[in-house]
Amino acid sequence: MSSYVSVIIPALNEAESIGLVVSSMPWELIDECIVVDNGSTDGTDEIAAAAGARVIKSPRGYGAAMQAGVNAALSSSTILLCMDGDGSDCIHDMSRLIGPIARNEADFVIGSRVRGQRDPGSMLTSQLFAAFLMGWLTKIFYGFRYTDMGPFRAIRRGSLEQMQMSEMTYGWNLEMQLKAIQLNLRIIEIPVDYKRRIGGESKVSGNLGASVDAARRILGVFLRVRRGAQ
């Protein structure tokens, strides 16, 4: 069975990187590239469109952007690949994320930056610690060991739809990981390389207020999914 792949990239004020990210898409592997913008003021949307992306708008928030991208994917697409728009994720890892799903060996393939080659300074110590803590808690409470909550990942579209995602902020990634365990999906974690952002500013890890909010959301997701609430 052949697969159709939709790439989904959330992008908020990523004018310095989004053009390069979109124009490096491996079109032999993917069928569409959706960039989800919500209020960029630096022309991110126009640059992304000029580089070949389909640009859509979404309500505020990282998870809301991801969900809007999922909803907008072509009806024919069977695999969704998520990545960031700041140039941190490496295109050369994409086929290893998509391959196991296309070959029907997995339903969810998550890239672990912790296990890959990282540019110095690309991940903060606080992010490494959060990834370790979450991996440990997930092992204890769910019986599966993740080593990262990274954004670079591929999932079977039908599996994501089953999850009925509800987290609209930075907890979206973890919600997907926990629900993947709960749904008994075939999960594979692979090492992926990680670079420093090409330009612009971090909206999450490099921003103290946003990091504290993200940590709070992530913990909230952990407790909520654990209780079985939506």
Ligand SMILES: Nc1nc2c(ncn2[C@@H]2O[C@H](COP(=O)(O)OP(=O)(O)O)[C@@H](O)[C@H]2O)c(=O)[nH]1
């Ligand atoms: N559309 C949209 N994209 C977002 C939002 N917040 C972050 N992003 C994008 O999500 C990706 C990850 O954000 P980033 O600032 O790099 O987070 P960091 O890697 O943790 O520092 C980037 O492509 C951002 O442009 C948001 O509220 N809306």
Ligand SMILES: [Mg+2]
């Ligand atoms: Mg980033």
